[in-house]
Amino acid sequence: MTALMSARGLTRTLAIEPPVTLVRDIDLDVSPGRFHAVIGPSGCGKSSLLYLLGLLDRPTSGNVEYRGADTNSLDGDERAQLRLEQFGFVFQFHFLLPEFTALENVVMPIRRLGRLSGSEMAERALNVLDSLDLADQAGKTPDRMSGGERQRVAIARALANDPALILGDEPTGNLDSENSARVVKIFQRLAHEQGRAVVCVTHDPSVAAAADVRIHMLDGAIERIE
Amino acid sequence: MLPMFARSALILAIASRHLAKRKRQTAVAIAGVGIGVGFFLAVSAMMIGSQNDFIERLINAAPHIIISDEIRSPRPQPAVRAFPGTIVEVHGLKTRNEVRGLKDWQEIAQAAAAVPGAVVAPSLSGAVTLRVGGREEPLGIIGVDPQVEEKIENVQENLSAGSLHNLETSQGGVIIGEELAQQLGVSMGDTVGATSAAGTRSLKIVGLFARGRGQFGNNGYVLLREAQSLTAQPFVINRIGVSIPDPYQAQMVAADLESRFGYKAQSWQERSADFMTLMLTRNVIMYSVVSAMLLVASFGIYTVVSTSVVDKRRDIAILRSIGFSQSDLQRIFVAEGAMLAVLGVLAGWLLGTLLMQVLGSLQFPILGRVEHLPLDRSARQFAIAGAASLTAAIIAAWLPARKAARVDPVDILRGAA
Numbered sequence: 001m002t003a004l005m006s007a008r009g010l011t012r013t014l015a016i017e018p019p020v021t022l023v024r025d026i027d028l029d030v031s032p033g034r035f036h037a038v039i040g041p042s043g044c045g046k047s048s049l050l051y052l053l054g055l056l057d058r059p060t061s062g063n064v065e066y067r068g069a070d071t072n073s074l075d076g077d078e079r080a081q082l083r084l085e086q087f088g089f090v091f092q093f094h095f096l097l098p099e100f101t102a103l104e105n106v107v108m109p110i111r112r113l114g115r116l117s118g119s120e121m122a123e124r125a126l127n128v129l130d131s132l133d134l135a136d137q138a139g140k141t142p143d144r145m146s147g148g149e150r151q152r153v154a155i156a157r158a159l160a161n162d163p164a165l166i167l168g169d170e171p172t173g174n175l176d177s178e179n180s181a182r183v184v185k186i187f188q189r190l191a192h193e194q195g196r197a198v199v200c201v202t203h204d205p206s207v208a209a210a211a212d213v214r215i216h217m218l219d220g221a222i223e224r225i226e
Numbered sequence: 227m228l229p230m231f232a233r234s235a236l237i238l239a240i241a242s243r244h245l246a247k248r249k250r251q252t253a254v255a256i257a258g259v260g261i262g263v264g265f266f267l268a269v270s271a272m273m274i275g276s277q278n279d280f281i282e283r284l285i286n287a288a289p290h291i292i293i294s295d296e297i298r299s300p301r302p303q304p305a306v307r308a309f310p311g312t313i314v315e316v317h318g319l320k321t322r323n324e325v326r327g328l329k330d331w332q333e334i335a336q337a338a339a340a341v342p343g344a345v346v347a348p349s350l351s352g353a354v355t356l357r358v359g360g361r362e363e364p365l366g367i368i369g370v371d372p373q374v375e376e377k378i379e380n381v382q383e384n385l386s387a388g389s390l391h392n393l394e395t396s397q398g399g400v401i402i403g404e405e406l407a408q409q410l411g412v413s414m415g416d417t418v419g420a421t422s423a424a425g426t427r428s429l430k431i432v433g434l435f436a437r438g439r440g441q442f443g444n445n446g447y448v449l450l451r452e453a454q455s456l457t458a459q460p461f462v463i464n465r466i467g468v469s470i471p472d473p474y475q476a477q478m479v480a481a482d483l484e485s486r487f488g489y490k491a492q493s494w495q496e497r498s499a500d501f502m503t504l505m506l507t508r509n510v511i512m513y514s515v516v517s518a519m520l521l522v523a524s525f526g527i528y529t530v531v532s533t534s535v536v537d538k539r540r541d542i543a544i545l546r547s548i549g550f551s552q553s554d555l556q557r558i559f560v561a562e563g564a565m566l567a568v569l570g571v572l573a574g575w576l577l578g579t580l581l582m583q584v585l586g587s588l589q590f591p592i593l594g595r596v597e598h599l600p601l602d603r604s605a606r607q608f609a610i611a612g613a614a615s616l617t618a619a620i621i622a623a624w625l626p627a628r629k630a631a632r633v634d635p636v637d638i639l640r641g642a643a
Contacts, residue, residue, distance in 0.1 A: 047640060056547055057636045077551045084549025091639060095544035099243035109548045114232035157548070169639065 002068075003029035004164060004197045005053060009062035012048055022048035024220045026062070032164065035191040035198045037211035045220035046201040047169055053199060054087055054167045055079040084113055088158030088166045092173035094150040096142040102129065102153045103138040109160040128156045132186065148179030155186060166190055168200035172207055184210045237554065241561035244534055251530050256570045258526035259619065262519040263574020263611045268581035270611075271601040273512045277505050279600035284498045289347065289378045289467030290476040292497075293338070293483060295328045296490040327462035334487050335466055341479055343471035347374040350450060350464055352457035356402075357419040357426075358410045365402065365420075367446045368465075369453020378469035384442045387414050388433025393449050401433035403443030424458035520614050523570065524622035527563045532626035535559055535633075542630055543638035556624075556631040563623020564616065571612045578608070
């Protein structure tokens, strides 16, 4: 199977005094239909790697190829467009916009992409919410939802534009075990049933156990992949 | 839906939600702009209104252009004219006594009348001494044709008694100022003696100018032929008043007439040059004060937008991760400033209109007449206030909005995790 995304010699160094290397010489392939977990101790560079893969940060050296194309040559707007169309992010904190309802939060990336009509947008967002058992939350603002509901709305937002790659940064970090298990199930479904590539940075052993590929990191480098 | 339109609508939706969440700050910023705009409108309505009123008085008080039998510089000597540019110097010139009056005045009048819509009024001014009983008062007299004169000067408006047309209906009629009439102890219908080089005639008072009417009160108006015979200058004209449809063309027309005929042609602008300078100063002061007001109002917008940028750093980060570009983020916060300004301008227009209503309803009794403040309510001032506020607001919002665009999502996401 060809990789959806592959990193080669990825290194990120902060230009402070003394320089700090967050990630060093990473080679990694991300495959569609598979659930990848990035695990390792705090400060080992897991999140930094995820931001590089998500094109939120630029590597000091090395590159990330997406569908065989180099991403280093893309400018900020092109990277933003790629994130909009192809990537979905889920963070530890839900980061829902507090002024908007669940439905409006999910519609936001669809509106930004601007390819559907108003009613098609709402229909698509409602379908995504429904697939995560959130149809009854559509009209609520984030402050009136539980932690688990918010995180699932955040996942719904990540799925809004039907992305090929889901990037999770400790997505279960703020959830109880029941909600964590639910999120893990969702991620598995996204990979196995819908054929998306899922990359999830986590401390949570249950998430790691559910993954197809476990990438162990230590001191900014990949220790082993299993 | 067009993607560009959808994106603008989305940006406006996010900006308006941000503002709706911080009602108090939003209200204060809108009030700041509104008060600035409102008072600008009220002040400028008074300033421009009084200026227009004043200029209108200046324009209408006398003909727009007055051609008189004076020359600003002596005519060049024939020898100089014959050899232009060569060294011809003439010393010890003695000017010949010329008959006063405008030579070929019909030709000048025709040239002036060639301006479309122009009204041309030839007249003769001179001086007489009025005598009643033992009292004597000097008086400048102006001989006019009432039919034409009323078209170029507001004579009738400045009369407290009688009418300009009384000159035509009564033999030897004269219109003088109330002050002079009081000094001489005469009133309407009385007869006064007028002494001049040509002898003494008696004149009948057929009209009185109201007090405080400047040049009207200082002169006496008689029929043109009356003036010609009083001053023993038959058929002579020494002044041509010209009124034109666009008073602001006066300077140009005057310069043209003067260059063609050599006689001094004075426009109303030239006559009131000192007042015009004063008006300019007033305008400079007004626009300085107003700019300061708008600047202060834009500080409010700067504060709201820059607080919003700081508060919304997390939202900025997530929007960036979703796929919003840097310029999208910048536009969101510029839109916040622009929305505040638009609402503020609308509030200001309302406030300004209300203030003008109040100012317009004030009554000032002056010399027995009820005067209202002259107010200029033209749409131009509303447009200026709106455009200036919007520009100031967009600049004020753009400064913090640049920061929003520069927020590095990684810094925020890492910190919040």
